[in-house]
Amino acid sequence: MGYMLEIENVHKTFNIGTINEKVALNGVNLKLNEGDFVTIIGGNGAGKSTTLNAIAGVWPVDQGKLIVDGTDITRLPEHKRAAYLGRVFQDPMIGTAATMSIEENMAIAARRGERRGFGWGISKKEREEYKKKLKVLGLGLEERLSSRVGLLSGGQRQAITLLMAALKKPKLLLLDEHTAALDPKTAAKVLEISDKIIDENGLTAMMVTHNMKDAIVHGNRLIMMHEGKIIYDVSGEEKKSLSVSDLLAKFEEASGGEFANDRMLLA
Amino acid sequence: MIINYLSSLDPTALLRALPGNVAQGLIWGIMALGVYITFRILDFADLTVDGSLATGGAVAVMLIKGGMHPAVALIFAFLAGLAAGFITGMLHTAFGIPGILASILTQIALYSINLGIMGKSNQSIGIAQQNLVASLRYVTADDREIFFLKLILGCLLLVAFVYWVFGTEIGSAIRATGCNPQMARAQGINTNFTKVAALMFSNGLVGLCGGIYAQYQGSADVNAGRGAIVIGLAAVIISEVIFGKLCSGKRFSFAYTLSAVFVGAILYYVAYTLVLWLRMPSDYMKLFSAIVVACFLAIPYLKEKHAVKRRMAK
Numbered sequence: 001m002g003y004m005l006e007i008e009n010v011h012k013t014f015n016i017g018t019i020n021e022k023v024a025l026n027g028v029n030l031k032l033n034e035g036d037f038v039t040i041i042g043g044n045g046a047g048k049s050t051t052l053n054a055i056a057g058v059w060p061v062d063q064g065k066l067i068v069d070g071t072d073i074t075r076l077p078e079h080k081r082a083a084y085l086g087r088v089f090q091d092p093m094i095g096t097a098a099t100m101s102i103e104e105n106m107a108i109a110a111r112r113g114e115r116r117g118f119g120w121g122i123s124k125k126e127r128e129e130y131k132k133k134l135k136v137l138g139l140g141l142e143e144r145l146s147s148r149v150g151l152l153s154g155g156q157r158q159a160i161t162l163l164m165a166a167l168k169k170p171k172l173l174l175l176d177e178h179t180a181a182l183d184p185k186t187a188a189k190v191l192e193i194s195d196k197i198i199d200e201n202g203l204t205a206m207m208v209t210h211n212m213k214d215a216i217v218h219g220n221r222l223i224m225m226h227e228g229k230i231i232y233d234v235s236g237e238e239k240k241s242l243s244v245s246d247l248l249a250k251f252e253e254a255s256g257g258e259f260a261n262d263r264m265l266l267a
Numbered sequence: 268m269i270i271n272y273l274s275s276l277d278p279t280a281l282l283r284a285l286p287g288n289v290a291q292g293l294i295w296g297i298m299a300l301g302v303y304i305t306f307r308i309l310d311f312a313d314l315t316v317d318g319s320l321a322t323g324g325a326v327a328v329m330l331i332k333g334g335m336h337p338a339v340a341l342i343f344a345f346l347a348g349l350a351a352g353f354i355t356g357m358l359h360t361a362f363g364i365p366g367i368l369a370s371i372l373t374q375i376a377l378y379s380i381n382l383g384i385m386g387k388s389n390q391s392i393g394i395a396q397q398n399l400v401a402s403l404r405y406v407t408a409d410d411r412e413i414f415f416l417k418l419i420l421g422c423l424l425l426v427a428f429v430y431w432v433f434g435t436e437i438g439s440a441i442r443a444t445g446c447n448p449q450m451a452r453a454q455g456i457n458t459n460f461t462k463v464a465a466l467m468f469s470n471g472l473v474g475l476c477g478g479i480y481a482q483y484q485g486s487a488d489v490n491a492g493r494g495a496i497v498i499g500l501a502a503v504i505i506s507e508v509i510f511g512k513l514c515s516g517k518r519f520s521f522a523y524t525l526s527a528v529f530v531g532a533i534l535y536y537v538a539y540t541l542v543l544w545l546r547m548p549s550d551y552m553k554l555f556s557a558i559v560v561a562c563f564l565a566i567p568y569l570k571e572k573h574a575v576k577r578r579m580a581k
Contacts, residue, residue, distance in 0.1 A: 056453070077457075078452045078453075079451075079452045079455050079456055079457045079458065080455070082452065082453055082454060082455035082456075083455055085453075087453045089449075093447075094447065094449050094450060095450060095453070096447070096450060097442070097443045097446040097447045097450050097451070098446060098447065099442070099446045100439075100442060100443065100446060104439060104442075105443075107439065108439055108440065108443050108451075108454050108456070109454050111436060111454075111455070112454045112455040113455050114455075116436035116437050116439075116440050116456070117435070117436055117437065118435045118436070118437060119435060119436055120434060120435060120436075121434055121435055121436050121438065121439035122439075164454070
């Protein structure tokens with residue numbers, strides 16, 4: 001069996017040739033097996049979100065290769081890569097279309113990677129299916145199928161975005177600090193839903209987080225990034241036995257103590 | 268003096284002008300429907316309209332002069348509008364030119380193209396032309412009720428068509444693009460394609476409107492579209508301010524919203540006539556149009572600001 005995701009020596013520099021030049025990814029290498037759920041931690045500007053954006057194709061990479069389940073996607077535009085990916089963003093506003101209803105948003109997600117034609121945008125059968133899926137969330141959204149998403153709270157929108165990401169089973173689920181903008185209680189709920197969706201669908205997933213405890217508790221693998229590189233990669237029993245102070249020690253080792261003031265400490 | 272002025276105003280003149288206002292409003296409402304698609308659904312300020320409206324008229328009039336049936340000529344007016352929208356869309360998506368600028372470039376280019384189509388700045392088909400889809404003379408004819416009935420029916424059919432288009436998978440993709448392009452791309456929507464498609468559809472309707480309006484007037488003019496976007500925006504915004512609450516939250520609310528655009532266009536022409544009736548010099552009519560649109564655009568913003576202030580004060 002091949003890997004579900006292969007990142008080979010990916011480089012990305014922003015604003016080349018200007019005073020704002022910034023090396024964001026400096027030779028990232030990573031291989032994920034099917035069913036891997038990897039959490040990604042690191043300081044600000046370490047390249048965590050940039051890695052997910054490189055996979056999603058928000059911009060082209062300067063160098064390197066991205067392969068999803070054997071398909072080279074390095075040169076595909078963002079909307080074509082979407083066929084392989086489910087994405088949830090840090091900002092709850094980004095994952096859904098505010099002026100459209102819950103069911104319309106879900107119907108759009110259900111057609112990810114398919115040709116969109118002049119068939120009606122949503123069918124009766126779909127509606128029943130969405131109702132069932134929403135009910136599982138336990139947020140009462142199954143009664144509000146035709147409500148505009150813009151009327152919902154950030155947590156509700158994030159939960160719907162998660163459902164949408166898994167509606168059409170993706171090869172890879174990208175969670176980009178998707179609980180960072182939520183209050184602690186809602187964040188915990190959204191994380192719980194994430195675990196459930198990943199587990200039930202057997203998804204391969206990557207989750208960027210600023211919360212070290214979450215990074216340890218969730219998933220089967222953990223990587224730490226620093227200055228555009230992966231500096232630490234653990235999985236299995238070793239990961240399970242990690243503590244927050246172990247991770248902090250790793251950080252300091254990698255960065256020479258500069259993390260002392262980083263907001264990671266707040267986690 | 269004031270008494271002299273007031274007594275010189277003839278209320279029956281207003282009433283007499285009403286059928287013409289309604290006809291004009293319904294015809295321009297077709298353009299406003301196109302403006303609604305770009306301005307509200309795609310969130311794109313498309314100024315191509317000023318050019319593509321005249322293009323639709325020029326194409327229709329030249330084809331009718333060449334012997335084509337006026338109704339068939341409208342198909343070509345629609346196609347010409349599609350082409351205009353395609354150019355703006357490509358300038359924006361394939362060449363990365365900002366939306367407003369891309370549409371201004373097309374608009375300017377169309378001025379020359381429209382002159383080229385017509386050979387001169389104005390071409391007339393004459394009021395006696397047979398089989399016209401719409402005409403000033405129908406408004407005063409004995410059987411004008413039938414004309415109005417047909418016109419209203421035609422507009423409702425267009426509303427139904429636009430309603431259907433935006434209910435389909437492609438239409439939903441266009442709506443998502445206008446609302447949240449990041450989400451659209453993450454869900455596999457090619458936002459460049461949807462933008463071009465929406466611009467084409469919108470300008471197709473504008474070209475159709477231009478073709479009908481040229482028949483109504485009996486001539487096509489290279490300046491016919493000057494300021495058309497403002498009239499379109501006026502119709503859209505008037506309809507939203509007056510009917511916005513009435514239309515929302517219902518089944519088929521989108522169809523009501525689209526129909527309200529036509530009422531907005533009619534109201535615009537009624538107001539227009541009212542101002543002329545008050546003997547304001549017609550030179551100032553563009554100023555009047557601009558003020559109307561500016562006011563109606565400002566109202567929702569100022570209302571919100573005021574509401575925030577009041578909440579803060581509490």
